[in-house]
Amino acid sequence: MSSSSTSQQSKRPLTTLQRSLNRKVAVRLKNEIEYRGKMNNVDSYMNLILLDAEEFNGADAVANYGKVVIRGNNVLFIRLEKEL
Helix, strand or coil, X not given: CCHHHHHHHCCCHHHHHHCCCCCEEEXXXXXXXXXXXXXXXXXXXXXXXXXXXXXXXXXXXXXXXXXXXXXXXXXXXXXXXXXX
8 A cells, every 4th residue: 555545545633523514423521521413613623613512421411502612622532423
């Protein structure tokens, strides 16, 4: 495998997120709280804005929010939900 084909296959996380705007995501924070909603915006620090967000503690939904702003340095991981 040549190095050019390897670089084409690798994905930059920020680019992937920017291309996934308006998709459903699950965002796990370092304090183990998870938010799920539609990603409305992301910036270069991976700060996120989620719309129609729900807060989860484990498998239990704790609260529903219209809009949530998440600071990027609190994020443990971001999972893109499969499209229907």
